[in-house]
Amino acid sequence: MTEFVFYTLAIFAVVSAILCITQKSPVASALWLVSTMFALAGIYVLLNAQFIAAMQVLVYAGAVMVLFLFVIMLLNLSQEQSDIRRGLPVVVGVLVGAGFVSALLSLSGTSVAGLAARLAPGVPAGSPLDVLPGGQLQTAAAASNVVGAVAEPMFRTYLVPFEITSVLLLAAAVGAVVLAKRKL
Amino acid sequence: MLLGPSLVLSAILFGIGVIGAIVRRNAIVLFMCIELMLNAVNLSFVALANAHGFGGQVMVFFVMTVAAAEAAVGLAIILAIFRHTRSVDLKTMNLLQG
Numbered sequence: 001m002t003e004f005v006f007y008t009l010a011i012f013a014v015v016s017a018i019l020c021i022t023q024k025s026p027v028a029s030a031l032w033l034v035s036t037m038f039a040l041a042g043i044y045v046l047l048n049a050q051f052i053a054a055m056q057v058l059v060y061a062g063a064v065m066v067l068f069l070f071v072i073m074l075l076n077l078s079q080e081q082s083d084i085r086r087g088l089p090v091v092v093g094v095l096v097g098a099g100f101v102s103a104l105l106s107l108s109g110t111s112v113a114g115l116a117a118r119l120a121p122g123v124p125a126g127s128p129l130d131v132l133p134g135g136q137l138q139t140a141a142a143a144s145n146v147v148g149a150v151a152e153p154m155f156r157t158y159l160v161p162f163e164i165t166s167v168l169l170l171a172a173a174v175g176a177v178v179l180a181k182r183k184l
Numbered sequence: 185m186l187l188g189p190s191l192v193l194s195a196i197l198f199g200i201g202v203i204g205a206i207v208r209r210n211a212i213v214l215f216m217c218i219e220l221m222l223n224a225v226n227l228s229f230v231a232l233a234n235a236h237g238f239g240g241q242v243m244v245f246f247v248m249t250v251a252a253a254e255a256a257v258g259l260a261i262i263l264a265i266f267r268h269t270r271s272v273d274l275k276t277m278n279l280l281q282g
Binding site: 033036037046047049051052055056060067068071075077089096101107150154158165169172177180 | 186192195197198199203208209217223231237242244246248253254255257263264272
């Protein structure tokens with residue numbers, strides 16, 4: 001049952017993504033991207049990441065895509081002709097995309113533990129980089145609730161990056177206002 | 185477990201994002217393709233978090249924050265460029281072409 005739901009959502013996500021990059025109108029593209037993000041939120045729930053799924057719907061499908069739609073409608077783009085490139089760029093694009101996919105798929109043979117040992121040989125097994133080794137996720141999520149299990153590493157191991165994030169958001173907000181304002 | 189299929193789906197979505205970023209000329213759609221690539225990476229983070237612990241989910245949180253900041257600043261830049269050239273077509277953005 002889980003696998004059936006997963007594959008349904010996966011096909012939904014891929015079809016929506018393809019429609020997103022082939023639609024002529026930017027508004028249609030944005031709406032198909034929202035559809036991809038909803039499918040991904042469903043997949044996150046299947047992967048025991050309920051908090052991230054809620055964040056995906058609220059922040060990505062909600063806030064970020066509304067920002068995109070605002071800008072599209074603010075600019076009032078009248079596009080009769082398609083902006084999709086023709087000829088050589090399409091071939092190059094498909095080749096580069098296929099190259100990326102095959103490069104990522106060729107990694108599927110390597111185990112994550114082996115890759116970690118090769119990339120960061122000094123990290124011992126019980127370090128903060130490996131918070132919950134080996135499939136204890138469901139038990140940990142059941143012990144505390146779902147959000148509490150994510151909050152534990154976020155506010156202990158990753159506390160400093162979390163605080164730096166707030167500075168980043170402040171800088172982005174000020175920068176966006178400065179850039180978009182006509183006269184300061 | 186869904187780890188393998190999730191990583192394959194992540195790779196496919198990333199590839200679609202790359203193709204879109206190369207093929208489209210509309211700057212806003214280019215941004216959407218970048219968001220699509222970020223989402224694909226998030227999916228692989230979540231899939232690996234499911235097998236190896238919550239660190240991946242925290243990383244997804246940070247990626248989402250950076251993506252939101254990037255979208256805000258990027259769209260403001262596009263708005264500023266649109267005031268100059270009256271277009272968001274990447275063909276018209278060739279001031280540095282020499």
